[in-house]
Amino acid sequence: MRDSVGSVRSVLLLGGRSEIGTAIVERLVREGAREVVLAARGGVSSPPGALTGLGASVHSVDFDAGLPDTHTGTVAEAVALVGDLDVVVDAFGVLGEQSEYEADPAAAARSAGVNYTGHVSVGLAVAARLREQGHGTLVVLSSVAGVRVRRSNFVYGSAKAGLDGFAQGLADSLYGSGARVLVVRPGYVPTRMSAHVEPAPFPATPGQVADAVSAGLRSDATTVWAPGVLQPLFAGMRLMPRALWRRLSR
Amino acid sequence: MNRPEQRTLLSGWGLTSPTAAHVVRPRTPEQVAEALAGAGGRGALPRGLGRSYGDAAQDAGGLVLDCTGLTGPVHLDTARGEVTAPAGTSMDRLIAHLLRRGHFVPVTPGTRHVTLGGAIAADVHGKNHPAASSLGAHVRALTLVTADGRTRRLGPGPDGGDPELFWATVGGMGLTGVVTEATLAVFPVESSYMRVDTDRTGSLEETLELMAHADDRYSVAWLDLFARGGALGRGVVTRARHARLGDLPPPLRRRPLRYRSAGVPVPPLTPPVGTVNRWSVGAFNALHLNRAPRRRRGQAQPLTAYFHPLDALRGWNRMYGRPGAVQYQFVVPFGEEGTLAGVAESLSRARAPSFLAVLKRMGEPTPGPLSFPRPGWSLAVDLPADLPGLGAALHGFDERLVAAGGRLYLAKDGRARAETVHAMYPELPAWRRVRERADPDGVLVSDMARRLRLL
Numbered sequence: 224m225r226d227s228v229g230s231v232r233s234v235l236l237l238g239g240r241s242e243i244g245t246a247i248v249e250r251l252v253r254e255g256a257r258e259v260v261l262a263a264r265g266g267v268s269s270p271p272g273a274l275t276g277l278g279a280s281v282h283s284v285d286f287d288a289g290l291p292d293t294h295t296g297t298v299a300e301a302v303a304l305v306g307d308l309d310v311v312v313d314a315f316g317v318l319g320e321q322s323e324y325e326a327d328p329a330a331a332a333r334s335a336g337v338n339y340t341g342h343v344s345v346g347l348a349v350a351a352r353l354r355e356q357g358h359g360t361l362v363v364l365s366s367v368a369g370v371r372v373r374r375s376n377f378v379y380g381s382a383k384a385g386l387d388g389f390a391q392g393l394a395d396s397l398y399g400s401g402a403r404v405l406v407v408r409p410g411y412v413p414t415r416m417s418a419h420v421e422p423a424p425f426p427a428t429p430g431q432v433a434d435a436v437s438a439g440l441r442s443d444a445t446t447v448w449a450p451g452v453l454q455p456l457f458a459g460m461r462l463m464p465r466a467l468w469r470r471l472s473r
Numbered sequence: 474m475n476r477p478e479q480r481t482l483l484s485g486w487g488l489t490s491p492t493a494a495h496v497v498r499p500r501t502p503e504q505v506a507e508a509l510a511g512a513g514g515r516g517a518l519p520r521g522l523g524r525s526y527g528d529a530a531q532d533a534g535g536l537v538l539d540c541t542g543l544t545g546p547v548h549l550d551t552a553r554g555e556v557t558a559p560a561g562t563s564m565d566r567l568i569a570h571l572l573r574r575g576h577f578v579p580v581t582p583g584t585r586h587v588t589l590g591g592a593i594a595a596d597v598h599g600k601n602h603p604a605a606s607s608l609g610a611h612v613r614a615l616t617l618v619t620a621d622g623r624t625r626r627l628g629p630g631p632d633g634g635d636p637e638l639f640w641a642t643v644g645g646m647g648l649t650g651v652v653t654e655a656t657l658a659v660f661p662v663e664s665s666y667m668r669v670d671t672d673r674t675g676s677l678e679e680t681l682e683l684m685a686h687a688d689d690r691y692s693v694a695w696l697d698l699f700a701r702g703g704a705l706g707r708g709v710v711t712r713a714r715h716a717r718l719g720d721l722p723p724p725l726r727r728r729p730l731r732y733r734s735a736g737v738p739v740p741p742l743t744p745p746v747g748t749v750n751r752w753s754v755g756a757f758n759a760l761h762l763n764r765a766p767r768r769r770r771g772q773a774q775p776l777t778a779y780f781h782p783l784d785a786l787r788g789w790n791r792m793y794g795r796p797g798a799v800q801y802q803f804v805v806p807f808g809e810e811g812t813l814a815g816v817a818e819s820l821s822r823a824r825a826p827s828f829l830a831v832l833k834r835m836g837e838p839t840p841g842p843l844s845f846p847r848p849g850w851s852l853a854v855d856l857p858a859d860l861p862g863l864g865a866a867l868h869g870f871d872e873r874l875v876a877a878g879g880r881l882y883l884a885k886d887g888r889a890r891a892e893t894v895h896a897m898y899p900e901l902p903a904w905r906r907v908r909e910r911a912d913p914d915g916v917l918v919s920d921m922a923r924r925l926r927l928l
């Protein structure tokens with residue numbers, strides 16, 4: 224639950240080593256969160272010192288986005304560790320290389336399985352728990368890449384587009400349940416994931432994404448952009464004629 | 474009392490932390506028992522008029538029993554000096570009933586829009602704490618429906634059936650069961666007016682000095698935390714007693730027990746941003762302070778104006794806008810005036826826009842293990858919930874309070890840490906043992922109980 228000054232007590236991070244996700248959790252711990260569950264493949268053996276150093280108890284559970292049958296169990300494990308989940312940050316994903324995906328369709332489908340269907344199963348499992356407890360927020364790391372899909376990374380972008388649509392529908396399904404979904408649309412964020420791609424204009428650091436999420440959690444926002452300027456920018460890009468978009472986004 | 478499919482978002486008076494619950498509105502103790510029997514895995518909780526500020530009266534995902542439906546005849550026994558009323562009866566209705574018959578409640582909080590059940594569950598105090606202690610001291614008996622569906626009649630003394638459970642219920646924040654009826658000691662009054670003495674003070678010392686020696690039945694100080702330096706803690710002290718017929722100017726003597734309780738509603742829309750800020754508050758405080766007379770004696774004031782000035786503006790909590798409001802209320806023992814001054818100074822230094830800083834003196838407590846009042850000074854401060862840095866600042870104050878042997882008032886809290894509250898309420902383990910006896914399956918639970926690990 225968000226307390227009366229906007230702090231939360233417990234956070235579950237799906238994608239327990241994600242740089243952006245970790246920055247968000249660190250920010251929430253600075254603001255008062257006391258219980259953290261990091262969910263990652265094989266668990267997280269050495270949690271970031273920033274979290275433990277700030278006085279939070281950090282737990283870890285095994286989580287693989289590619290194994291949808293295990294997702295309800297993952298959520299239950301987290302609940303067994305910390306009780307009600309105040310915030311769940313859904314931050315796992317793979318970017319990969321578009322040209323490699325085009326050469327290896329099976330690899331492309333596997334990445335889409337992480338970036339789209341993995342979120343579907345774990346997202347629904349989380350939503351069921353939040354609905355039952357009558358409060359809580361699922362923060363979904365979408366991306367501007369899904370706002371208008373580009374030729375240069377359409378395998379990743381289309382999965383993000385699907386995820387974004389899924390998250391919005393899920394948000395509507397939770398209306399009135401006390402729980403909600405916050406969709407986060409960052410632009411370029413320099414992390415491990417994006418190290419191999421050209422920086423795009425209007426980048427944001429993981430810390431800036433965390434600031435935007437923290438502000439979004441304190442308000443009744445349904446969507447946050449990081450940085451905020453991307454919202455009007457992408458409103459324009461969505462209107463751009465297809466031929467022009469194709470050439471710009473190669 | 475079937476549990477409805479639909480859920481309702483509930484929050485406290487501060488409007489800060491809404492959570493969803495299934496709400497039922499029982500009208501009889503039998504329906505209360507039936508509803509409790511149907512509580513699911515997320516438990517159940519009674520709720521009154523929702524005047525607690527934080528998360529005390531909500532149970533996310535659970536079953537909330539809206540107890541405002543527990544109404545019916547109010548019975549005044551003038552010979553015994555006691556009134557018996559269903560727990561959903563509002564203080565407003567109770568006062569109206571009693572005044573018409575020349576009587577008054579022993580204790581009233583700063584709003585009369587609370588239920589009798591909610592007032593007992595918080596063991597509320599009034600402006601007469603040194604003289605009268607808190608409401609629990611005047612409860613002669615109460616009826617409690619426990620989680621097993623049993624109806625128990627409890628009293629405070631050794632012949633009260635289960636006095637331990639009685640005192641665990643007084644101040645027990647709804648976590649021992651549902652109070653369905655109570656009998657209170659009341660006393661006769663000659664009028665519905667107060668005879669009020671008003672003094673403007675120039676500093677905190679002066680305010681405390683005046684309050685310390687107030688031997689009137691009622692006293693309260695309104696502080697201007699916006700003032701700085703030596704003027705910090707300047708304020709208006711009002712001391713009062715119930716006006717006798719002879720105290721009233723002749724026009725008022727014709728209908729000395731007249732009671733009017735309507736308020737003007739605040740416009741129904743909640744502004745997206747609060748209208749409470751440093752400027753509006755500074756202006757309000759300066760105005761309020763300058764309007765008060767420097768010294769006035771024996772003014773006849775309708776008791777609603779003295780006891781419940783805020784009720785004149787219905788729904789005023791919405792002025793804080795979407796982010797809502799926090800009330801920080803604490804008590805520190807006598808001798809810890811330095812802590813009081815320190816907190817006041819920090820608020821002033823932060824230019825925290827606080828409309829209401831209400832200082833009360835407190836006397837002897839009731840035996841309720843979770844009851845808030847303790848001998849000393851109580852300060853209550855309303856703050857916009859979205860003030861930057863508020864969370865950390867209040868945790869800092871909490872630590873000073875713990876060090877000073879002070880405590881927070883649960884009915885106002887929505888943000889403290891469990892460890893802090895455990896340190897402030899050393900009788901919590903004793904309370905838990907009684908509660909476990911009354912509710913072994915842990916049916917009764919609230920968002921506050923989860924946050925503060927009360928159970």
Ligand SMILES: Cc1cc2nc3c(=O)[nH]c(=O)nc-3n(C[C@H](O)[C@H](O)[C@H](O)COP(=O)(O)OP(=O)(O)OC[C@H]3O[C@@H](n4cnc5c(N)ncnc54)[C@H](O)[C@@H]3O)c2cc1C
Nearest residue numbers: 521522523524525582583588590591594597598646647652
């Ligand atoms: C403007 C304002 C001024 C105030 N001034 C004062 C003051 O001067 N002194 C003071 O002490 N308090 C004061 N309060 C706080 C208020 O008196 C308490 O929070 C009181 O408990 C509110 O009663 P309610 O009926 O609204 O209960 P709610 O806020 O709905 O519930 C409060 C608690 O009571 C429990 N409860 C409710 N009904 C029952 C029942 N039938 N049986 C068992 N438990 C029940 C709930 O579970 C919850 O834990 C003030 C509040 C406001 C908004």
Ligand SMILES: NC(=O)c1ccc[n+]([C@@H]2O[C@H](COP(=O)([O-])OP(=O)(O)OC[C@H]3O[C@@H](n4cnc5c(N)ncnc54)[C@H](OP(=O)(O)O)[C@@H]3O)[C@@H](O)[C@H]2O)c1
Nearest residue numbers: 238240241242243287288315316364366411412414416417
């Ligand atoms: N960086 C950007 O520019 C950017 C921009 C917009 C949106 N985003 C989105 O933000 C989120 C976080 O990205 P990031 O930058 O923080 O990247 P990151 O540090 O690489 O984190 C991604 C995490 O996803 C995990 N993951 C991958 N496949 C998984 C699987 N099958 N099961 C479980 N976990 C799996 C990885 O786990 P391992 O540690 O086990 O590999 C990794 O910790 C992603 O959803 C990303 O798409 C990023």
